[in-house]
Amino acid sequence: MSTLDSHYCYAFPAVRGIQAGRPFYIATCPLRIIPKIFSFDEREVPPELRAQRILNKARIPEMVRYLLENPKDYVFSALTASIAVDVEFDEHENSISLGTLRIPMDAQILINDGQHRRKAIEEAIEERPELGQDNIPVLFFVDEGLQRSQQMFADLNKYAVKPSPSLGTLYDHRDPSSWLARHLATSIEPFVGLTELEKSSISTLSNKLFTLSSIKQATRALLGKGTKEGFSDEEATLACDYWQTVYRNMPDWQMANKKEVSPAQLRQEYIHAHGVGLHALGILGRSLVSEHPDTWQQDLQKLKSIDWRKSNPEWLRRTMLHGKLSKSTTAIQLTCNALKQALTLPLTPEEKVLEDQVVQK
DSSP states (O other), X not given: OOEETTEEEEEEEEEEEEETTEEEEEEEEEGGGHHHHSOOXXXXXXXXXXXXXXXXXXXXXXXXXXXXHOTTSOOOOOEEEEESSOOEEEEOTTOSSEEEEEEXXXXXXXXXXXXXXXXXXXHHHHHOGGGGGSEEEEEEEEOOOHHHHHHHHHHHHHTOOOOOHXXXXXXXXXOHHHHHHHHHHHHSTTTTTSEESSOSSOOTTOSOOEEHHHHHHHHHHHHTOOTTOOOOHHHHHHXXXXXXXXXXXXXXXXXXXXXXXXXXXXXXXXXXXXXHHHHHHHHHHHHHHHHOTTTHHHHGGGGGGOOOBTTSHHHHTTTEETTEEOOSHHHHHHHHHHHHHHTTOOOOXXXXXXXXXXXXX
């Protein structure tokens, strides 16, 4: 430790820079130090006197689990913080930007971005103390008061855009469902060549028929899997076989694949060209394979006789809401109910309740 005005200090290797005429410091901090230097509790402070939102505790367990399950392969981005007192920067020889940042131990340090990461780090270290030896970058600004800290929070979050579910699926190499969705989208008909990999909605004139996120959701429903739940090789093979068999019994999809009809035209006229239809087919497959394990492939031939047009009164009362497709769980299940009836599959008690509600309309 060194002193600053006769106080004990934290000392961190750091880089100094200038942004908007103000100095900032990028420091390398051991994880074990993070809970100590960011210990200020704002829960009892009114919103107008805070520089951050209240901690959302529901987000923490998943982040902690991520750290604990991937101790050799995790990535945490930098924290951003404001220091409410002057700091000292000892420049290294022959450099004005590299040096040691010294922060008084009694300094009030507020997190502008990263409070949930800070809490997750604290809880993860309690279970796995060796994580405390790792490091995380921290971007320090010398605070100019509460108003400046609040503005920093607003600015940091103003342009933050959460990636689309499809893009998240494309880049997520930990989630088994994401891996399977990518495999289906890039190698299995009807998806190969017709899947939007980055966006979770398809533009009007797009030449794509499916989104990667809708394939993931529909396949989860087919296999009866929850979020982040794994699957066997046999289940992956079943998913490939099922969607290929559905494709062979969907003439419109085949025409789109052969470029005999545009995906845009199919989306305009048919529900099977939307995520709600694909999801319903996934739920249907779960019941069909369970009820008819030996004949499900032959049973899917009945899909050819289904009127998939949006104007079909069956879809108007099940899948459509005020003239537009509904993505609600109820709409998806009601759509699946009609498919199950077309394939003479029994409805579950819960499905019958929904069915009665539709019939009574």
